[in-house]
Amino acid sequence: MKAEIIAVGSELLTPDYLDTNSLFLTRGLREAGFEVHLKSVVGDSAEDMAAVIRSALSRSSVILTSGGLGPTEDDITRRVVAEVLERPLRLDPALVEAIRERFASRGYTMASINERQAEVIEGAEILENPRGTAPGQWIEARGVRLALLPGPPREIEPMFESAVMPRLRRLGAGRRLAERSFRVIGLTESEVDARVAPIYTAYQPRVSTTILAAAGHIALRSSQWVAQGEQARELEELAARIDQALGDAIYTTSDEPLEEIVGYLLAQSRRTVAVAESCTAGLLGWRITRVAGSSSYFLGGVLCYSNEVKTELCGVPRELLDQHGAVSAEVAEALARGVMRRFSSSIGLAVTGIAGPGGGTAEKPVGLVYVGIADSGQAVHFRRVLPGDREAVRERAVFFALAALRRFLLPPAP
Amino acid sequence: MKAEIIAVGSELLTPDYLDTNSLFLTRGLREAGFEVHLKSVVGDSAEDMAAVIRSALSRSSVILTSGGLGPTEDDITRRVVAEVLERPLRLDPALVEAIRERFASRGYTMASINERQAEVIEGAEILENPRGTAPGQWIEARGVRLALLPGPPREIEPMFESAVMPRLRRLGAGRRLAERSFRVIGLTESEVDARVAPIYTAYQPRVSTTILAAAGHIALRSSQWVAQGEQARELEELAARIDQALGDAIYTTSDEPLEEIVGYLLAQSRRTVAVAESCTAGLLGWRITRVAGSSSYFLGGVLCYSNEVKTELCGVPRELLDQHGAVSAEVAEALARGVMRRFSSSIGLAVTGIAGPGGGTAEKPVGLVYVGIADSGQAVHFRRVLPGDREAVRERAVFFALAALRRFLLPPAP
Numbered sequence A, B: 001m002k003a004e005i006i007a008v009g010s011e012l013l014t015p016d017y018l019d020t021n022s023l024f025l026t027r028g029l030r031e032a033g034f035e036v037h038l039k040s041v042v043g044d045s046a047e048d049m050a051a052v053i054r055s056a057l058s059r060s061s062v063i064l065t066s067g068g069l070g071p072t073e074d075d076i077t078r079r080v081v082a083e084v085l086e087r088p089l090r091l092d093p094a095l096v097e098a099i100r101e102r103f104a105s106r107g108y109t110m111a112s113i114n115e116r117q118a119e120v121i122e123g124a125e126i127l128e129n130p131r132g133t134a135p136g137q138w139i140e141a142r143g144v145r146l147a148l149l150p151g152p153p154r155e156i157e158p159m160f161e162s163a164v165m166p167r168l169r170r171l172g173a174g175r176r177l178a179e180r181s182f183r184v185i186g187l188t189e190s191e192v193d194a195r196v197a198p199i200y201t202a203y204q205p206r207v208s209t210t211i212l213a214a215a216g217h218i219a220l221r222s223s224q225w226v227a228q229g230e231q232a233r234e235l236e237e238l239a240a241r242i243d244q245a246l247g248d249a250i251y252t253t254s255d256e257p258l259e260e261i262v263g264y265l266l267a268q269s270r271r272t273v274a275v276a277e278s279c280t281a282g283l284l285g286w287r288i289t290r291v292a293g294s295s296s297y298f299l300g301g302v303l304c305y306s307n308e309v310k311t312e313l314c315g316v317p318r319e320l321l322d323q324h325g326a327v328s329a330e331v332a333e334a335l336a337r338g339v340m341r342r343f344s345s346s347i348g349l350a351v352t353g354i355a356g357p358g359g360g361t362a363e364k365p366v367g368l369v370y371v372g373i374a375d376s377g378q379a380v381h382f383r384r385v386l387p388g389d390r391e392a393v394r395e396r397a398v399f400f401a402l403a404a405l406r407r408f409l410l411p412p413a414p
Helices: A021-031 A046-059 A077-085 A093-105 A112-118 A153-172 A189-203 A233-249 A258-268 A283-288 A307-312 A318-324 A329-343 A390-409 B021-031 B046-059 B077-085 B093-105 B112-118 B153-172 B189-203 B233-249 B258-268 B283-288 B307-312 B318-324 B329-343 B390-409
Strands: A002-008 A035-042 A062-066 A089-091 A119-121 A125-127 A136-141 A144-149 A176-184 A208-214 A217-226 A250-252 A273-277 A298-303 A347-353 A368-374 A379-385 B002-008 B035-042 B062-066 B089-091 B119-121 B125-127 B136-141 B144-149 B176-184 B208-214 B217-226 B250-252 B273-277 B298-303 B347-353 B368-374 B379-385
Touching: A002 A021, A002 A046, A021 A035, A021 A062, A021 A153, A021 A176, A035 A046, A035 B046, A046 A062, A046 A077, A046 B035, A046 B046, A062 A153, A077 A089, A077 A119, A077 A136, A077 A144, A089 A093, A093 A112, A112 A119, A112 B189, A119 A136, A125 A153, A136 A153, A144 A153, A176 A233, A189 A208, A189 A217, A189 A233, A217 A233, A233 A250, A250 A258, A258 A283, A258 A390, A273 A283, A273 A329, A283 A298, A283 A390, A283 B283, A298 A329, A298 B307, A307 A318, A307 A329, A307 B298, A318 A329, A329 A347, A329 A368, A329 A379, A347 A390, A368 A390, A379 A390, B002 B021, B002 B046, B021 B035, B021 B062, B021 B153, B021 B176, B035 B046, B046 B062, B046 B077, B062 B153, B077 B089, B077 B119, B077 B136, B077 B144, B089 B093, B093 B112, B112 B119, B119 B136, B125 B153, B136 B153, B144 B153, B176 B233, B189 B208, B189 B217, B189 B233, B217 B233, B233 B250, B250 B258, B258 B283, B258 B390, B273 B283, B273 B329, B283 B298, B283 B390, B298 B329, B307 B318, B307 B329, B318 B329, B329 B347, B329 B368, B329 B379, B347 B390, B368 B390, B379 B390
Parallel strands: A002 A035, A002 A062, A062 A144, A273 A298, A273 A347, B002 B035, B002 B062, B062 B144, B273 B298, B273 B347
Antiparallel strands: A035 B035, A089 A119, A125 A136, A136 A144, A176 A217, A176 A250, A208 A217, A298 B298, A347 A368, A368 A379, B089 B119, B125 B136, B136 B144, B176 B217, B176 B250, B208 B217, B347 B368, B368 B379
16 A cells, blocks of 8 residues: 655756645545655656656555646656556547637637647546646556646646545545644644653554644644554544643644634624734735635725824824834734724734844844734733744734634633 | 755655755755756655665766664664665764763763664765764765765754765866746746747757746746856857747746835835735735835735725725726726825735635636726726636736736836
């Protein structure tokens, strides 16, 4: 049940790009019972690609390739796989038509090089690509299953889910990696480890656990391989103990993004929110509105990058800015109150901070962020000095603001 | 002058981790005249690692491994490389002592398993590790240079810089990769290829060119290896011809993000901008403010998610919204004018569109986006139907808006 992933593309061999597709491919393979034992990245060299595919055929039962299915000269995956498998490559007239129609529906004329994308390896099944012109291919050869998938994440993700996963699940025959995950906010990686290491080490090696510091949260993941019909009993027991040890520092056990949790809490309590963003300059509003349907609780916001805007649009008194500075608890609360009134929302959420690289002082260092939250009854603030460069501080500030809003929205403990 | 990178570690085969060391290793290798043509990730399997190293020895002149040099059972890099090279592994007593002292200086007693880290492949030079206990090794065998390096970024980075780069530079003898890059907006990948393929294919293989569709733009990169003192004459000639073929669809030739170009044009002409964002809900403001120092030309904005906000904060007449709908040329222009007045900026930039998944109609499909731009003299709009899901539409809408603003800011052609 060994799987291997081959990413194709010269850009993945530069200092600028990483193959990130392999992450969700790995997640899917594990769910279907396959363990990824090797990953490779090759460029547009037919010789290298052929060598890697030959080796893969000799040691893996599933091979997934991503990339190299485009219409240009350097898109060579189809041709190389056909050569290695010693099978002809044939132009599929129906596919040519489908690609031509796809172009036409967008008002473009198909360039003739795009025909190349309709070349199919003999015996391959076509995997439809609703998001692009390059179809995928599924091939069984020498006891190995190969899936040739496109490179762009927005094309490969839906194709993998809809066309490859069902095939993998059939092959996996019920073996699966049972997983439980926890996302924690408000504790450091070492604090999380100190609380849970005494617990999870007792379940090793049957259940393996990893702790990972991500932007704005700590991710904990425990997993156990189980055969069809088998229960992941140790995993469930461990998960219950972790749950108890971390309590409500866990904001989700389902990999749900924080903005969905917050959206759910807002919708459930029929409250609306408006944002005032200084240093984040829109990132908070963008994140809140990643949730489809967020327009029912998100009314809008103000990007109050300058002090004038803080005063004129968010009603922060000039004196408050002069006395405490734009990055202060007082201004964070005033911004929250001001944007709430301006938008007639139930809640105002404000972020003000020093993202850097310049602008820090000994008293107010780069990374200092205040979050203000107001509703009709009160205004509160939260302070944190966040690590990292300009972009990291801004991203973490958004997580910090959403985590604070989540706390604010949680019903009081009984 | 081909190089290959092998990352070792089971955690790099999970859905949570990527091998990021290869990025700076690649940068260094290119600087020293080596081209990375293959990257692999293997777990703690001796069989897989041996297979990959054997293949690498047959096709590359430099091999860098990272990871697997620790003291535990699953740290097998030293042993596997020794086996493949058929050279003995010998305990180096001086190294044992150095590791013991390192532990002692931190108040620890060295556990006996740590002795394993002092095992050296016959003929290898030791690469010191000031940040950890695992020393690296530099080996010449069968005409190939191998460097065994530790996995943790804080250990591998200084070791690579101080011990490996000087050796690579000597080997490279002044050879380097000359590069020219172009970023294009407003054309599809196939359109770009159709225009430039006849040109760049004529320079192959001496100059290699890749075309990559990124979110919102197409990236073109041409590169040519040159020896010490040599000029990249073909590359420069090709670049001039590409420049002519693509004209001002090229928005930068320096890998500069679009927001930097726009920032430069704004600062240069001493103009300021404010934004009105509907469907993008902050992403545009966030992107503009990624540029440090953007506060000199970015005044702020309004996230006008609801129609009320469009009217009350951005001064869009109610009748206009009723008559044309929020996603229309008229409203895009009115938003741009309104936000310009509200913020007293020289320019107003507005985005309104249907990001989906819901809300589309036959007449106004999901993906329809209008960008409005206003200054004191005029208001203009741009219309586009953008492909992709909710997030892709929003990201592309931001690029589309920035590209439109760039056009607006460009001095008229002479």
